[in-house]
Amino acid sequence: MTTFTLDDIRRIMGGCAGVPESVDLAGDIGDLTFAELGYDSLAVLEMAARIQQRMGVRIPDDAIDEMKTPQAAVDYVNRRLAA
C-alpha cells in the first residue's frame, strides 16, 4: 500500500511554498505548527493542493484548516489512502 511520509511532505513544501530561513526542513519538524515553520495559510493551501495532485486524494477545505502540523497532514493523507 502507498503511504505518505514526512519526507514526502518536506519535498512538497520545499518545492511549492519555499524553504523557511529559520527552520531546517530536514530536521524534526513533524510536530511543529506550520506557523512555527514560517508557513502562512496560503502556503498551507498551496501545499495541500500539491499533495492532492501527487497522492490523488481529495482534501476538503475543512480538513486543511485542521492540519496544524506536518505530522497531522501526513496522518490525514494516510487515513484517506487506507480508506
Place this chain on the structure above:
Amino acid sequence: MTERTADTPRPVVTGLGVTAPNGLGTQAYWSATLDGKSGLGPITRFDGERYPVRVAGEVTEFDDTEHVPSRLAVQTDHWTHLGLTAAGMALADAGIDPADLPEYRMAVVTAGSSGGTEFGQREIEKLWSQGPQYVGVYQSIAWFYAATTGQISIRYGMRGPCGVICAEQAGGLDAVAQARRLLRQDASMVVTGGTDASLCPYGLVAQMSTGLLSTRDDPERAYLPFDGDACGYVPGEGGAMLIVEGEDTARARGARPYGAIAGYGATFDPRPDHGREPRSNLRRAITLALEEAAVPPDQVDVVFADALGVPAADLAEARAISSVFGPHGVPVTAPKTMTGRLYAGGAALDLASALLSIRDGVIPPTVGTRAAAPAYELDLVRGTARDGPVRKALVLARGHGGFNAALLVTDL
C-alpha cells in the same frame, strides 16, 4: 492626519538602490553609464526568435535565489525580486535599519506598470495545460501592481501609508511626488521608486500592442531617440528605489543626502482627435515643476529626457524643452539608451542618475544616437559623459495614454 505646510522641511533623497541592465548596484550602474556601456542585447530570458521584438535590456547578473529568501521568492514575480533587492540596497545606502524606526511612520510608495507578467504566464500555462487546480495560490498576490509595495512593507515592517501609482512610464516620478506628500503628513521616511520586468512572451506581446517598440535586431541601432533614424524603443527590466526623508530628519541622524526634491509637475494630454495633430502638455509639466521650485530655466544644468525614440514623440518633447529653455539652451541626455525603457522603473532610475550627476558633477551620455536631428534644436550629450557642475537637474517622463511628469532635483 495633519498636513504640515509652510514649515515643512524639504524632502531629500538619502539612499539609492539600482537594479539595471548595465549594472547591478548603484556603483556598477553608474560607472557603466558614465562609460557609455550599454546593457542592451538579444533577449535571452526566453526563446525570442519568433517575436518581432528581439532586443531588450535584461538584468543578466541577477540571480533571484541569491537576493530573495526562498519563502518570499515563491510568492513573488521577478519584478518584485528586483524591487525588494533595490529597496534593500537603498535602505543600506541611507544607513537606515527599519527596526530602529517607528513602524507607522515608515511608508512605501512604488510605481507599477506591467505587474507580475512572468509569474502570471507560468500560472496561465498551468491553467490551460493541466487545469485550474494546478494554478498556484500565489498567483492571487504576485501579479498585481501593489505587490512590490506590499512585500517591501511586510519585509521591513513598514506600516505607514503604502500605495502604488500606475501612470505607465511616468509613474516613477509620480510615486516620488506622492512620497513627498506623505512626508508632509505623518511619515518620517518613505521607500519609493519603481521597478518593472516584463520580458516574457506574454509581457512582451502586451507591450507590443502599442506599436512603439523597436523591431531592429542590432542592439546598437535599435533605440535611437532624437536621431533621424529613430525607430521605436527597446524594453528593459529593472529600476531604482529611493529613500526620501525630510531634511531635518536626515540631518539629525547624520545622513548625507544626495539632493532635494525641489519641484514637480504632472499633466495629462488631451485625447487625440481625428484630423488634429496630437497635442502634448509636457511643456506645462516642466513649467509647473520649475515654478514650484522657483528656479528659472537658465539655472537648470541638465534635462534627463523621456526620449521615447518615436519621431513624433521625440519632436513633441524637443519642442517642449526648447520652448522653455531656448534652442540648444540646456544639456539634454538619455542614459536610458543603455538600459532600454524600464516602464515603472525608468523614471525612478533617471531620478537616481540625476542625483548621481549632482553628486559627481558629470552628465551621463546618450549612446547610439549619432546626432540630434537639427529640427529638434537640442544640445544632446552624446557618446561620452560631459563634466561640469550639476546643481539642478530636471527629469522628464511620459506614460503611454497621455501621462506627463517633470521633477526637479537640486543640490543642498
